[in-house]
Structure formats: C-alpha cells, structure tokens
Amino acid sequence: MTAIAEAPVTTVVTPVAKKLPVSLTVVTVLLGALFLLAPRHGTAVFRLDDGTTWVKIPAQSVPADVVLVVSFIVMALLAVWAWIAAVRRVPAGAWTPIVFAVLAVFAFVTWAAAGANGQVPVVSMLYGAISLAVPLAFGALGGVIGERAGVVNVAIEGQLLLGAFLGAVFGTLGHSPLIGLFGAIIGGVLVAFVLAAFAIKYLVEQVIVGVVLNVLVSGLTTFLFTILLVPNASTLNNTPQFGKIKIPLLSEIPVIGPVLFNQNLIVYLLYIAVPVVAFGLYRTRWGLRLRAVGEYPRAADTVGIKVNPTRFWNVLLAGALAGIGGAYFTLVSVPQFNRDMTNGAGFIALAAVIFGRWDPVRATLAALLFGFATNLQNTFSAIGTPVPGEFLLMLPYVVTLIAVVGFVGQIRGPAASGKPYIKS
Known part of the structure; x- marks a missing residue:
C-alpha cells in the first residue's frame, strides 16, 4: 500500500496584545511617581450638593494619603491583570480600562485638592464637563x-x-435661538457638501480636502468676523441663548439630576441623537446600507445600492450633526461669535471617533472623557490647587493622546473609508 503523506499542520500564533497592559503600567508608574515626589497631605473635600435639589447631601471629606495608596494598589493590580490576560491571550474585559480610568481620575483629583482652600464642586465639575463635551459629541x-x-x-x-458663525448670525437676525440652530445646521451641511463633492464626485484625496476646508473656513470666518460682525455687533452678532429646561422629578435626583436633567435644548437633542444614530446604524435598513457602502462598496453595488449617492447624502447628514455641535458655541456657551472659537474641538472629536471605534455610543463616551479633562482646568483653578496652569492647558490633549495611542489597541476602521468608489 502506498502511504498517503499527511498535510503539514500550520499553527497560527496570535501575537500578545501589549498595548493595554503597557499603557496601564506607564500611567500607574507616572501617578505613583507624582504622589511620591510631590506628596499632598490632609483631606480633600468633595461638595456633592449644589443647593438645587430637595435632598441635601453634606460635603464628604476623604483622607488623601489613604485614597492615594489604595488607588495606587488597585491600579497596579489592574495593570498586573492586564498583563496576565495578554500573556494568556484572553480579553482583559472592557471593565478593566474603565475602572482604571475612574480610579486614576479620582486619585489625581484627590491629590490636587488635598489641603486646598476650597471644596471640589462635583456637580459643577460634571456639568461643565458635559457642556464642553456636547460639541465634541455632535462632531x-x-x-x-x-x-x-x-x-x-x-x-x-x-x-x-461655520456652524457657530451662521448660528450667531441667523440667531441675531431672527431674534431666536431656534433660527440660529437652523443656520448652524446649514453651516455644517455647506462644509460637508464641499467635502462630499470633491471626495466623491471628483475623487480628490479626502484627508487633504478636509484639511484645506478647515483652513478655508477659519480664514473665511475670520475675514467676515472682521469686516461684518465687529462693526455690526449689535445687529449681526448678539444672538439670544437657549435657556435651561428643568425636567420635573428627574432634576431633583442628587448629583446627577442637576447635571443631566437641568440642561438646554441642544443637550437634550444629544440625548436623542445618540440612541437614534446607534439604533439606526445597527438595526435599520438605512444603517445596513450605510455600513455596506463603507465596508464593501462593490458588493453593495451588485445588490442595487447606489454607493456614491448613499455616501453623498450621509456625509451631508454628518455635517448637519456637526453643525448642531457648532451651534452650542454661540447659542449656549457665549452669545457672540469670536474668531476660531472652536479651538481645535473638531480634531478632538475626530480622536473621539477613533477612540470610540467608530461606534456612536463609545464615541460619545470618549467625548465626555475629553470634556471632563478640559474642565479640570476650571475646577482646579477655582479651588486653588498647586497644579501649574500650563499643565492644565495641555491636559485635554495629553488625555487624548494617551487614550488614542495607549488604550485603543490595534483596531481597524471601516474597510473602504477614504477610498473613492469608481463604478466599473
């Protein structure tokens, strides 16, 4: 009998994913060095009541030394668990970086507030974080x-x-923040229209078009601000603001009530937009077609989906949402437009997209994280901490860098993102 040679068995070795454990280890070491080399003793006082709810919660004092030691030990254990999971090639769990981040933030705030003159206003700190995160989330x-x-x-x-600019102009001319919101949506759609036209119709490199559009809009709004808004501030740049809408009962919940349910219309629109986009993206025909043209455009074309028109209209929808985020700057934050007032928020929003793995809920949570990091500057300045102001100014960008580089891991975006589709 002739022996039949067996086919060689190929063993696929999955590489050890070291990014998460390395990141947790580095952050743990840095925070440990900070707590050891610049110790802060005494107590940190957290004020949990802003005086607007029925239930009154007294301020809570925590011993800084105990909190810092316990937090450091738990963070070190989480880093060790991440290493064990990586070596065993099993998931560390989504809870690991979340718990680690919460502990790291709590320990850092406790360290900064220990022995300070003022109390940490938890409600206003969270409220400010949401305010700063809303434009990022819509973007x-x-x-x-x-x-x-x-x-x-x-x-x-x-x-x-451009959404912030047209929101201010439309709102002032129409004497209504709702008209301003409509103008802001138009501004976002206009920029998206140019992006879609060049990227989809004329097949221009999409990243280059986006960068050029950012520079163009910055120069255009600065020019119009100088020649139109400055000399006509009362008639073109003095828009009415969206006021707070207090939801009965829900706004009386301690801590989270004033933060989440005593907000303005744009924040409530965000509460609606996030679940609607998430549901539509994964559970509707629209979402299936949208994901198909972004992942497998040729296969989508073969089943009758018009790839480029689908892309075009969805880019306009994306611009409308970003325009609502721009409206927040001039219809909620300040009643006037100022040159380059977005201050790089669009790029942080883009980082939130990557950090959130192109998922609407995760991207929104990432935007909240970046908003919280930005608002720490205001909180620390109010309570008189020794943290240098220069460090606080770069804190949101440091958090963005750590989040995207360290915690995201090796991910892949939509397969056809950035690739123009040419029908054969």
Missing part, C-alpha cells in the same frame, strides 16, 4: 456617520466653526 457623531459611509471627515473643525 464625533458626524465623524462616525461619515467614516461608516466611507468618507474620512477631517473637516469636523470647519463644520463646527
């Missing part, structure tokens, strides 16, 4: 939709900025 939602459709939306900054 991130626009980025998710655009990239899921196959178009890299680097022009979020321009959409936010």
